[in-house]
Amino acid sequence: GQQLNQSPQSMFIQEGEDVSMNCTSSSIFNTWLWYKQDPGEGPVLLIALYKAGELTSNGRLTAQFGITRKDSFLNISASIPSDVGIYFCAGHGLYNQGGKLIFGQGTELSVKP
Amino acid sequence: GAGVSQSPSNKVTEKGKDVELRCDPISGHTALYWYRQRLGQGLEFLIYFQGNSAPDKSGLPSDRFSAERTGESVSTLTIQRTQQEDSAVYLCASSRAGGRPDTQYFGPGTRLTVL
Numbered sequence: 001g002q003q004l005n006q007s008p009q010s011m012f013i014q015e016g017e018d019v020s021m022n023c024t025s026s027s028i029f030n031t032w033l034w035y036k037q038d039p040g041e042g043p044v045l046l047i048a049l050y051k052a053g054e055l056t057s058n059g060r061l062t063a064q065f066g067i068t069r070k071d072s073f074l075n076i077s078a079s080i081p082s083d084v085g086i087y088f089c090a091g092h093g094l095y096n097q098g099g100k101l102i103f104g105q106g107t108e109l110s111v112k113p
Numbered sequence: 114g115a116g117v118s119q120s121p122s123n124k125v126t127e128k129g130k131d132v133e134l135r136c137d138p139i140s141g142h143t144a145l146y147w148y149r150q151r152l153g154q155g156l157e158f159l160i161y162f163q164g165n166s167a168p169d170k171s172g173l174p175s176d177r178f179s180a181e182r183t184g185e186s187v188s189t190l191t192i193q194r195t196q197q198e199d200s201a202v203y204l205c206a207s208s209r210a211g212g213r214p215d216t217q218y219f220g221p222g223t224r225l226t227v228l
Contacts, residue, residue, distance in 0.1 A: 006155070031214050042117070042204050042219025043156070088155055092214035098144060098169055099214040103155030 006089050006104030013079055014112050021087060021107040022073040029091035032065050032072040033101065037086045046087075047074070079111050115139075117207050117220035125226045126195055134190045134223045138207030145188050146206040146217060147172075147180055156204060162188060195227045 006023045013019060023032070031050055035043035047058050049065035049072060056063055062075045072089055089104040118137045126132050138145050144163055148156040149172075158172040162182045173179070177195075182188040192199055202224050206217040 004155075033215060041221050042206070044219070045215060045217075048215035090156075090214075098161040098163060099146065099208055099217055100158045100161055100169055100172075101146075101148075101156070101214055101217070102158070103148075105155045106153075 004089055004091055004102055004104040006107055008107055009105065010108040010110070012110045012112065015079060015081060017079055019076040019079055019083075019109060020073060021089075022071060023089035023091075023104045024071045025091055025102075026070070027091075027093060028069040029093055029102075030069070031092040032063070033090040033092070034061075034063050034072070034074045035088045035090060037088060037106070039085075043088055076109075079109075081111050081113050084109055084111050117205055117218055119203075119205050119220040119223050121223060122221065123224045123226075125228065127228050128197060129194055131191065131193045132195055132225065134192075134203050134225070136188045136190070136205030136207075136220060138186065138188070138205070139218060140186075142207035142209050142218075143185060144208045144210065144217075145182060146208075147188070147190050148204045148206065149174075150202045150204055150222070152201070159190070159203075192225075195225075197227050200225055200227045 004023045004025045034046045037043040047063040052069045053067050054065040060077045086106045090101040120135045147159040150156045161169040177193045180190045202222040204222040206219045208216040
């Protein structure tokens with residue numbers, strides 16, 4: 001199925017470092033979402049973006065909706081061990097029926113204490 | 114319960130057998146979604162229900178896959194004549210209003226292994 005291009009695939013960082021990951025698409029989206037998935041669990045929504053250029057924060061997380069509507073990034077500042085997990089971007093297209101989401105392949109984050 | 118629940122949590126089956134996966138959405142949520150997540154991959158959309166009807170089945174990979182929803186509540190995803198490539202985690206999500214992408218709450222998934 002259709003997927004977004006998410007990078008990097010994995011990151012190994014030291015506690016306290018900042019992290020950045022991004023997603024790009026060949027299609028325009030009208031909503032960008034960022035999720036975190038822990039092992040054996042479903043994804044949990046972190047941030048939702050609704051407007052091109054929008055910059056939104058949720059604690060140490062900041063995400064932006066690209067101006068072209070074809071990309072988004074997520075930054076995590078001052079990482080801590082509980083940030084470990086897989087982060088997914090997801091897009092919702094203007095003409096999608098219902099709330100069908102298109103997901104990136106995920107970025108696996110490891111944080112060394 | 115408070116969240117979306119799915120059963121079984123794990124299912125191991127032999128190639129060629131049929132399987133049924135169940136999703137119990139959050140009470141009052143009219144929209145329900147099934148996604149498939151292969152190992153190391155993102156989620157792939159399978160089907161969307163609004164109430165008991167399925168306006169979007171575009172993600173079902175073949176006619177071996179079907180899903181139904183009854184009473185605007187429980188949904189079952191059925192895979193007939195399972196193949197090894199069907200091995201994946203099958204995730205269900207529900208939301209109060211269909212069409213609002215940020216309101217989907219995901220269940221923990223059913224891990225299907227086809228031997």
